Amino acid sequence: MTTLTLAEITPDNVDDACGIAVEKHQRHFVASVTKSLAEAYVQPEVAWPRLILDDGEPVGFVMGGFDPASPVEFLRCGIWRLNIAAGKQRRGYGRFGVHAVLDEARRRGQKEASVLWVPGEGGPEKFYLRLGFRRTGRIHEGEVVAMIAL
Ligand SMILES: CC(C)(COP(=O)(O)OP(=O)(O)OC[C@H]1O[C@@H](n2cnc3c(N)ncnc32)[C@H](O)[C@@H]1OP(=O)(O)O)[C@@H](O)C(=O)NCCC(=O)NCCS
Incomplete structure (x- = not known):
């Protein structure tokens, strides 16, 4: 049994965070950690x-987004980014990251x-559906909008 933990981004680990890279064929589905940290x-x-x-x-990076005053309902609270490192996927790290944001x-x-995802082969759709998110039927800037009750 290993121990999964979360860490805030600090001067000591920012290089590690920026070094998290998904598989090459997945880059279309998520921004780099560097871009997420700039945002x-x-x-x-x-x-x-x-x-x-x-x-x-x-092994990964997750970013929640909490903007309760947003006029756009589905941008008030959710998973903003999730990047599990190439070679480290399918070990429960993504589930851990999602549950951390939900907690x-x-x-x-x-x-x-x-959560919003880019639709397409090799994308995260099945992962999020497996975790209990449900499609709302809305598309926002080309991305599927899904929700989960807490
Ligand atoms: C999508 C992603 C975050 C999943 O992370 P992960 O650590 O591989 O997923 P987990 O191991 O936690 O998987 C949780 C469950 O989802 C399932 N799952 C994960 N990826 C899946 C896929 N591509 N297709 C079908 N099921 C999948 C797992 O089998 C597991 O199911 P279980 O309940 O039967 O055990 C990871 O593949 C990734 O970083 N992808 C590239 C970036 C990306 O698309 N990010 C999301 C942007 S919105």
């Missing part, structure tokens, strides 16, 4: 970026959370 830098009150560690080894959402008193 987090300009929206620190909204972004909730975390490194995912397995026994201290960096944080509950802590903030939220009742539902969203």
Whole structure:
């Protein structure tokens, strides 16, 4: 049994975070960690970026988005980014990252959370459906909008 933990991004681990890269054929489905951290830098009150560690080894990156005042309902609370490192997938790290954001959402008193994904072969759709997200039927800027009750 290994121990999965989350870490805030600090000067000590930012290189590790930026070094998390998904499989080459998956790059179309998620922004790089570097870009996500740049977005987090300009929206620190909204972004909730975390490194995912397995026994201290960096294996992934997740970023929640919490913007309760957003006029767009599905942008108020949810999974903003999720990147599990190439060669480290299908070991439960993605599920851990999603549940971490959902736990944080509950802590903030939220009742539902969203995720948006790019549709297509090799994308994360089956993963999110497996975790209990349900499609809303809406498409936002080409991405499928899905929700989960908390
Ligand atoms: C999608 C992604 C985050 C999944 O992470 P992961 O660590 O491989 O997933 P997990 O091991 O936690 O899988 C959880 C469950 O989903 C299933 N699953 C994961 N990826 C799947 C896929 N591509 N197709 C079908 N099922 C999948 C697993 O089999 C597991 O099922 P179980 O309940 O039977 O055990 C990862 O593949 C990834 O980083 N992809 C590239 C970036 C991306 O698309 N990010 C999402 C942007 S919105």
